[in-house]
Amino acid sequence: MKRHFDDELKQLKEKVFRMGLKVEEAVAKASGALIERDSKKAEAVLRGDQEINLSEIEIDELGHELIALYQPAAVDLRFVTMVLKMTSDLERMGDQAVNIAEKVIQINQEPPLTPSVDLPKIAQTARAMVREALDAFMEKDAKRAKEILEKDDVMDTINDQVYDELQKVMQEKPETVPQGVALIMVSHNLERIADLATNIAEDVIYLARGIDVRHHIRERREETTL
Amino acid sequence: MKRHFDDELKQLKEKVFRMGLKVEEAVAKASGALIERDSKKAEAVLRGDQEINLSEIEIDELGHELIALYQPAAVDLRFVTMVLKMTSDLERMGDQAVNIAEKVIQINQEPPLTPSVDLPKIAQTARAMVREALDAFMEKDAKRAKEILEKDDVMDTINDQVYDELQKVMQEKPETVPQGVALIMVSHNLERIADLATNIAEDVIYLARGIDVRHHIRERREETTL
Numbered sequence: 001m002k003r004h005f006d007d008e009l010k011q012l013k014e015k016v017f018r019m020g021l022k023v024e025e026a027v028a029k030a031s032g033a034l035i036e037r038d039s040k041k042a043e044a045v046l047r048g049d050q051e052i053n054l055s056e057i058e059i060d061e062l063g064h065e066l067i068a069l070y071q072p073a074a075v076d077l078r079f080v081t082m083v084l085k086m087t088s089d090l091e092r093m094g095d096q097a098v099n100i101a102e103k104v105i106q107i108n109q110e111p112p113l114t115p116s117v118d119l120p121k122i123a124q125t126a127r128a129m130v131r132e133a134l135d136a137f138m139e140k141d142a143k144r145a146k147e148i149l150e151k152d153d154v155m156d157t158i159n160d161q162v163y164d165e166l167q168k169v170m171q172e173k174p175e176t177v178p179q180g181v182a183l184i185m186v187s188h189n190l191e192r193i194a195d196l197a198t199n200i201a202e203d204v205i206y207l208a209r210g211i212d213v214r215h216h217i218r219e220r221r222e223e224t225t226l
Numbered sequence: 227m228k229r230h231f232d233d234e235l236k237q238l239k240e241k242v243f244r245m246g247l248k249v250e251e252a253v254a255k256a257s258g259a260l261i262e263r264d265s266k267k268a269e270a271v272l273r274g275d276q277e278i279n280l281s282e283i284e285i286d287e288l289g290h291e292l293i294a295l296y297q298p299a300a301v302d303l304r305f306v307t308m309v310l311k312m313t314s315d316l317e318r319m320g321d322q323a324v325n326i327a328e329k330v331i332q333i334n335q336e337p338p339l340t341p342s343v344d345l346p347k348i349a350q351t352a353r354a355m356v357r358e359a360l361d362a363f364m365e366k367d368a369k370r371a372k373e374i375l376e377k378d379d380v381m382d383t384i385n386d387q388v389y390d391e392l393q394k395v396m397q398e399k400p401e402t403v404p405q406g407v408a409l410i411m412v413s414h415n416l417e418r419i420a421d422l423a424t425n426i427a428e429d430v431i432y433l434a435r436g437i438d439v440r441h442h443i444r445e446r447r448e449e450t451t452l
Binding site: 063064067068071073074077078081084085088163166167170171172174175177178181184185188 | 289290293294297299300303304307310311314389392393396397398400401403404407410411414
C-alpha cells in the first residue's frame with residue numbers, strides 16, 4: 001500500500017511539473033510577444049490556455065482520489081493539499097499570461113513606445129521565478145525557495161521604477177497615455193506572476209521545514225517595504 | 227464518529243464565515259477610505275490585515291486535522307479541500323484591500339481628482355460580491371453563486387469604462403497622471419477582489435452540483451469577452 005502510494009505521489013508530482021512547464025512556456029511566450037511586438041506569439045498564448053485549464057482539473061481529481069484512497073496523514077497529506085493549491089496558482093499564472101497576450105495585441109496596433117524602462121528585465125525575472133518555484137517544488141529545496149522570496153522584493157522595486165518612468169513619459173507626451181497605461185498593466189500582470197511563484201515558494205518552505213513561515217515572511221517583507 | 231465529524235465541519239464553516247466577514251469589512255473600509263478620502267480608515271485596513279492572516283493559518287490547521295482524523299471521502303473531502311483554497315482566496319482579498327489602502331494614503335496627498343468615472347460603484351459591487359460569495363458558501367446555494375458570475379462580467383465592463391475615462395482625463399490634463407494611474411491600480415485591485423469572489427462562487431457551484439463547471443464557465447465567459 002505504502003509503495004503504491006509513493007508511486008502515485010511521484011506521478012502526481014510529475015503531472016504538476018509538466019503543467020508548470022506549460023505555464024512557464026506561456027509566460028515566456030507572452031513576454032516574447034511583448035518584447036518582440038509579435039502578435040502571432042500572443043495569439044498562441046491565448047490558444048494554449050485551455051490545455052493548462054484541463055491540467056488543473058486532471059491533477060485536482062487525482063489529488064482527491066489519492067487522499068480518499070490512501071488516507072495519508074501528516075506531511076504526505078500536506079503535500080497533496082499543497083499540490084491542490086499549487087495547480088490553482090499555476091492556472092492563475094496562465095490567466096495572467098493570457099492578460100499580457102491580450103494587452104500585447106492591443107499595444108501592437110499603436111506606434112511603439114520605447115521608454116527607458118526595463119520591462120524585458122521584469123519579464124525575464126518573472127519567468128525565472130516560475131521555473132525556480134517549480135524546481136524548488138520538485139527538489140523540496142527550501143534554500144532555493146527562499147531565493148525566490150528575495151527575488152520578489154527585487155521585482156517589486158523594479159516595478160515601482162517602471163511605474164514612475166512610464167508616468168513621466170505620459171506626462172511629457174500625453175499622446176502616449178494609452179500605451180503607457182497598457183504597459184503599466186502588463187508590468188502589473190508580471191508582478192502578479194511573480195507573486196504567485198512566491199506563494200508556491202512559501203508552501204515549499206513550509207513543507208520542507210514543517211513550520212508556517214508564510215505570514216512570518218510576509219510580515220518581515222511588509223515591514224521592509226511599507 | 228460521523229456526528230463528531232459533522233460538528234467539526236460546522237465549526238470549520240463558522241470559522242471561515244467569520245474570516246470572510248473580516249475580509250468584507252477590510253474591503254468596505256478600503257473602499258470607504260477611497261471614496262471619503264479618509265487616510266485614517268485606510269490605516270485601519272493596514273492594521274487589520276494581520277488578524278486575517280492568522281485566521282488563514284488557524285483554519286488551514288483545522289482543515290488538515292479534520293482530514294487526518296476523520297478521513298472523509300467524496301463530497302465531505304471536497305468540502306474541506308475547498309475550504310483550504312477558499313481561505314487562501316480570502317487572504318488574498320485582504321491583501322488587495324491593503325493595496326487599495328496604501329494607494330489611498332498616497333492619493334490623499336495629491337489634490338482630489340474627480341473624474342466622471344464610477345469608482346464608488348465598482349467598490350460597492352466588489353464588496354457585495356464578497357458578501358454574496360460568503361452567503362452562497364454558507365447555504366451551498368448554486369443559484370446565488372451563479373449570480374456572482376454574472377456580476378463579475380458587469381464588473382469587467384465597468385472597469386473597462388473607468389480605464390477609458392481615466393485615460394482621457396490624463397491625456398487632457400497631464401498633471402493628473404499620477405492620481406489617474408493610482409486610481410487605475412485601485413480599480414484593478416477591486417476587479418481582483420471580484421475575481422477572487424468569483425473563484426469561491428465557482429467552487430460552491432462545483433460542490434453543490436458535483437460537476438466541474440469551473441472551466442466550462444470560464445470558457446463561456448471568455449468567448450463572450452474576447
